[in-house]
Amino acid sequence: MITRRSLFAGGASLGLAAALGASPVRAAARRAPLSDPFQLGVASGEPTPDGVVLWTRLAMDPVALDGLGGMPDRVVPVHWQLASDENFRHVVRQGVEQARRESAHSVHVELDGLRPGAEYFYRFRAEGEISEVGRTLTAPAPGARSRPLNLSFTSCADYQTGWFTPYRRMAEDHPDLIAFLGDYIYEYGDYKYPVRDQAGGECLDLAGYRLRHAQHKADPESRLAHAIAPWVVVWDDHDIENAWAGDVPEQPDPPFLARRAAAFQAYYENMPLRRAQRPDGPALRLYRTIRWGAVANLHMLDTRQYRDLYACTGRSGTIGADCAERLAPNRTMLGGEQESWLDGQLKDSQATWDLLGQQVFLMEMDWTNGEGKGYSNEGWDGYVASRNRLTAAIDDYRRNAVVLTGDVHSH
Template identity: 75%
Template structure:
């Protein structure tokens, strides 16, 4: 029997088993479940979980009967709606371990954030919601291993940059089929742009300028079945980049009302804790998640606290004459975040310290031949900030791995202690994920790929397709596969491994397996 099956109207949603989910038995993933009254289904945005700890996790949903309603409120009534939830140890919900009720209120776009604690460490759970007589799809989540645990590997997937108009979200489905323990999203979950002249997919609404616009954009993304599937199979850890707010955004740069609206919509639509709930234009995104003693994931915010762009009014490429980028006091993280990260690294006892962040940390000369050109948007525009971080990783003897998004292509390279010294030793590796859709189909290589790699010998790999990165971390090594898709301008592409590397604990270099 197919997943659509022979459910009677009184059965509610039919159970999705992991076997059916990952064997491709569903043409539309979790969203294909039958319901008693499809036209009034309040769970069109799916379910999600995030922020796993050894004893807890956040469960999320947002009620919306009309995801692309122009007012951004999803066709919901202007009243609170009680939402019941269950957490179970099994997919059949025969062993329910927690249950409760939350009020989904209009002021938060009828979103629900359930923060759980006191759960079993390193355990798999299943969850669901019920509202107005309708059951949600079933989600799977995990808690982190107990502190000090080194025997539990971390299967991590990470990606970035999902522009709805640029293509289909197939990469999310392929990532879900890998059944990771944790998905890290490194920024640009939505794009604030208005409609393109020739989009691959039509986008609802214009440029995001107010709360209704940002809510609408998030809702349209969540209505995509591939994205809903990825949210339903594993907990997420998210951090923003510029397009979640505005192109090339820096904190304090926007009109406060627009910035506050973007912050509010971001919180409403992500499985975040109350600690990340905004207060107007203030929202602390940097934080650490721990996977036993195998890995710490430090999520960084390179947008909100940075100094202005060097040698220009905005983001761009600057030449060797731009000495401002070397100024000792310049920072991309801000003083408070730098001090926090230094403390996290000094206290860390995990095998791996992962730095989830947005823009190129490695030095990158983007000009082929005799000239030089460096992006003032990445860490090349904040050299002193990079030097302080590299020094901290070296000083504390950490196995540092930088996880980066933003640039819409796969890269892998080594972070040098001082890029001004050709003999400087590597202190960390950097793994750059490509985008989900941004920049269209792309190519495996571009005409200047070989020249770029020659200009930057610390860079070991490039692939210009869309996709994600898959990694398995143990106390001895980190095995990395760059997963690429041949196309996103049509749906359903298969994923292939475009590059593989191994990083051994204690050796911040990349090896081909």
């Protein structure tokens, strides 16, 4: 079994030393030689009992303003290896993927046929450079209790309001799985970035979203967290635009569905997702279940793409108890398809725990001090009937449910 020290030492010998030893660490991306195409690190995700996705995206200049990472306009072969040991003495699988400009030189390797509940190590090679080593896991076999689930979850990685120290701490915890619950980026303008000021504009198009994702991935502490365990991700609003709801944006410009398509494209390119989660224009099915033997089913929900518009005001904000629309029985947070899918997942679940990975406050919450009630119409309080159907399903099917929520930047 790998230790933190041995993984980090292995990484250091493969070029992560600058990332770990630099002070301030933020400067690492600037100092790295342009020839290093692995400045966005490596990641894995979507574990099943026999497979996992390996990810990298090549970038020699992560903050190139066109969002293309300073990569040449050509196909770049990316060799990958999967081993059962961190020193790659026992390589169990290897191959080559083609990194193409139309997908921002991202690479998604979907593996199957692996052993369940097993630890693996992976790395990439391109342009004569070798990436850092990532550690990943397959899920336990169906019904197995052979392995507990050590889960980390996080959300709301707002680069402009704090360093990514928590990502380093997560890596040190050595989890089995990392769930990301939304707001992996913030699309804001006035984005303070220490490498290149011009990169601080609002994300409005594909170049902007690609660039913002690259800023986050190039961070040395972000790289540590992505290399330590498989990730399972969902978005919230800021991955696209503040407070978007279904097809309705907060700001009318640029045209929203084109903007959403660009954000979804960049999201897919920069996350260890499966081909099943490739966007189709402004549509991407992100809700899904990750199974961890008999221990847990992790249902990752999308509370943004299919929700009804905000009750009573049409805009995200606080509404009073006099807002009757929030109680309307036909209102939906998940959309009909996702809601019936989730009902089926809970009904059929055999796991001890059903974890709901989702974006916004589920429980009733009065945000007004003293007299009167004030509810957020962006959380489930604005979709009360939808919430009642979910809690009734948990009750009816006698599930041990745990709700994991991002959004409010609190625990």
